[in-house]
Each structure stands twice: as structure tokens, then as C-alpha cells.
Amino acid sequence: MTKNWERLGEEIRASRIALGCTQAELAAGAGVSRASVQNLEQGRSFKRTTPSMRAVTDFLGWPPQRLAQILETAPGVQARSPADEQAAAGGDLPARVSAALVNGSLLDAQVMELGGEAQVIVVVRGKSDASQDEIRTALERWQRAEKRLRNEGEGAPQGGGPRP
Template sequence: MAYDWTALGREIRNSRIAQGMTQDDLAAAARVSRASLQNLERGAVRTRVPTSLRAVTDALGWAPTAALSILQPDADIKVAPQPQEPTSAFDLPLRVQQELHDGPLLDSTVIDLSDSGARMVVVVKGKSDATPEELRQALLAWVKAQQVLDTLGESAAG
């Protein structure tokens, strides 16, 4: 059975635009190259389903079978490409959500920026494939950075 790459590309583009994302935003959220995303949106005919497709549809919040239902409209799969309900209580950009999801949590802090209550939230994450030594080095770098951030918070609040 032939896949309808043009229809899939149109749906990806429409969904991206409806969510207020640029190609760069979606490519970053999906962790694929912009060229891969452009090929998908353009409906470039392929001999196999690219691995980037799942990353893009996940970043758009589509149901797992949505892309296949578009690629094979005559198949017995009837799932519309509607974004799934967010799993987070926070309305964060997709890029931030992805960063929060990937890698081990090393530390976090909240820095008061002013008497008006403005705050900065810092979350420190390690690489997902980091060795124990790399994580130790990352924590040491964070301790130095935290000292600088603390002085910024003190001067902003003071």
C-alpha cells in the first residue's frame, strides 16, 4: 500500500502552525534537524517511515497512531491527529518540557529577583548518558554557577 506523504506533511504543518510553532521550534522540541522536518512537511516520498516521524508527532502531542492513520487513510486506523492533553500542570514551551524530561536531575533552586516577588527557577540536569565522573564535574560546575546566580539575586533584591 502506498503512503500519502503529502497529506501527512500538510497535517504536520497545520498542527505546527496551530500550536504557534516555527519549524525551528518544532525541530528543536523533536530533536531532529530542520531539514528532516522540512522534508516531512513537504511530503517528500519515502520508501520507509523515517525515525524522525515519531519524534515530530510526539513533540506535536499527537496520539501514537495518528501519523499512520494519515499515511494509510484506507487502513482500519481512525485516530485524528489531535494534540493529547498536556501531562504537565505547567504551560511550558516544548523545548523546556523536553529538557526537563531528559537526563538526571542534579539540583534546582529558586532565586528571588526583587521585592515584588519575581523569581527565577533554575533546574540543573545532567546528560542522559553521563558517566558518574561527568555528573560529578557537572555538579562542580553548577556550584560555581550557583554562586554567581546567588549574587545576582542578592543585588536585584537589594
């Protein structure tokens, strides 16, 4: 099956712009070259998904399955947006939690195993109109809090999101 690389490029660009990042900032945050970001946004085709793609989509805060979902979408067909996925997943959550999941810009998300059959899910959202400095500060605060949680918990986070 043909992969929809063009669609992936459009989605990455839209997510980057929504975060208020330049290509250089996205590249630095994801730990990839600016040329990698440019190639992805231009819809360049690849033989398979790459670690750079995963790093970029992690930085953008996409759920792990989003990359494959977009690539498997036939040209001309609208892939489900992250907001659609959140709404579908949040159907059994209290209203205040569901509302918080869709308000603001997604900065990061982590799933941490608590042992046994339990997990804690952390979603970090910023103000929709936050400046780059405010986003950077919020991500730094989250990184400190995440480090404390990791030290307290027994499991390592699964999935992952942006790293400034």
C-alpha cells in the same frame, strides 16, 4: 499500498502552526534537523516511516497510531482528527474530564503503567492563546512533574509526547 506523504506533510504543518512553533523550534524540540521538518512538511516520500518522523509526531503530541493512520488514508479522504479520536475515546469519561480533553492546545500525553492491569493517563493541555514562552514554561513544569511521577511509579511511560 501507496502512502499519503502529502497528507502527512499537511497535518504536520497544521499541528506545528496550531502549537505556534516555527520549523526551527519544532526541529529543536523533536531533536531532528530543520531540513527533516521541511521535507516532511513538503510531503516528500520515504520508503518507510523513520525515527525522525516519530520524534516530530511525538513532539506534536500525536497518539502513536496517528502517523500510520494518516499515511494509510487515501488521497482526497479526510483522516480522523485528534479531536475526533479523543471524543471517541472519551465517551465513558465524566463530562468535566471530556471537556478538559478538548479545551486548549495539546502539549503532551503519557501512559504510565501502575503494575498489574492498571494505568494512569496524563494529558497536558495549555491555554489556546498561550504564547511560546507560556508553552515552554508549561512543558518545563510538566517535565519536572513527570520526573517525580516516574520516580514514584514502577513503570516507564508508554507512548509519549513533545520534548522541548
